Amino acid sequence: MNGQAQESGYIQIRWIPKYTFIERFLHWVHTASFIPLVVTGLVLYLPLLQPLAQGEAGLWMRLIHRLAAILFIAEPVLYGIVQPRRLWLNIKEFGLDRDDLGWVKNAFGYYVLGRHDDMPPQGRYNTGEKINGLVMIVSWAAFVITGLIMWFGKGIVSAEVFRWMVVLHDITMIVAVCMFLVHLYLAVAHPLMWAALVSMRFGVTSASYAAEHHAKWYYGPKRARELYQAKKKPTR
């Protein structure tokens, strides 16, 4: 059973490493900056929160937004400085192949209906995680560029440019918040993804979880495909 021994009465889980301490630490730094950024930003967006945007409270919201922004900007930069090889290793995982197409076809059945068997084998990051990662990288850059121009560029850049920055910051927020909501749901509430939160807390994932969800990472691409074909055949 995928290197996992079940003896009388208890399950023994074999743990394999997935994230370094720095990666986990910076993930939570990112979380601790992103959530205050969203909250202090939404006061300008949702009429329900408008009282928090007004007067003295609003001045505090703007200050907190900027302080959190410093963390938000610094975190990926620190990662690149402290663990550049790990960063490169993670970026290399972002390649796409036919299994990503298979993921898209089967995602609804897999994540909503719980149909396991048709999902093609996935790498260290599955297609959804790759989409999440890409959205995060692009939205991080968009947030930082538009945000810094709004912070320091008022009166320096033209009003036209400033207005575009405000609007692009808004659009980026809408995309990033939707992605974050899905990410949060899969991490904390989705019954199949129980190991996600474990690996972001302790840096390890269970071997059987890795075999099930990240077969190309666990077995290697060739063996993963063989196993997938073998699993698929009887049902067809």
Place this chain on the structure above:
Amino acid sequence: MDRRNFIKLSGAGLGISLVSSHYLLRAGSAPQGLAILYDASLCVGCRACQMNCKSWNKLPAESTDRRRIYESPRNLSERTWTLIQLRSATPGQEPRHRFWNKQCMHCTEAACVQVCPTGAMYKHPLGFTAYDENKCNGCGYCTQACPFRVPHLQISNILTGRAKAARCTFCQDRVPLGQKTACVEACPVAALVMGDRNKLLEEGKKRVAALQEKGFKKANLYGELEAGGLHRLSVLVDEPAAYALVSGIQIPPLINLWQRIIRPAGKFVMGITIVGIIAAWVIIRRNIKMEEVE
């Protein structure tokens, strides 16, 4: 609900929310209420309006940069809400001094009101664009949205971003009490008058016709249709461009797109995401037997 129906329904919902928000914001935009009429053909450039504005609103003095012979200070600022500017003739034309009273135009479709996230900028029932300083959080969106570049930020701390917007308020602390604005009260030649906008519109057109008869062929009334109708109308003796004004200027299109389409659509998309996640969670909880999960 299957996937096809879900997509259909969400598309319909998106359409309805876009259309409805568009009409809600469009409603009630016919310019009514008070206005100021500035007649550039009568203005003698004495700057009594500028002085009285500073005096009534308790605005501190500004140092001038000495680079302009007449204009002091050079432009509107957080401390100068009414300013007399001098527009000299363009080269090749007959030399003529054209005075221009620069102040808030009190647009009916006001960009500052549209972008203000706190409600500090708002349309007063009497028609002008009022301002509640206590609500302002100093974000400065108004300073970048105004097509006339009127609002300015009073920045008190660059590091923390502590700031307040400032601009002409149509003397909101005088006018509702039945008084005239400080600038109108001060004008010795009645180049500035205040009254019902519809009446001033007629008055302005009469003055333009009279000027044209006198030989000022390019005389025109500025502000009838600009930005949904301005509550600061201007009789100009020359084309608007000679006063650095844009004929027919409206609220920047990007601001309309942002406030009327992108923001409501964003709320809808985020709402659908939350509803979709909850629905997906309910379904997967039924379909999964936790004992079989690896």
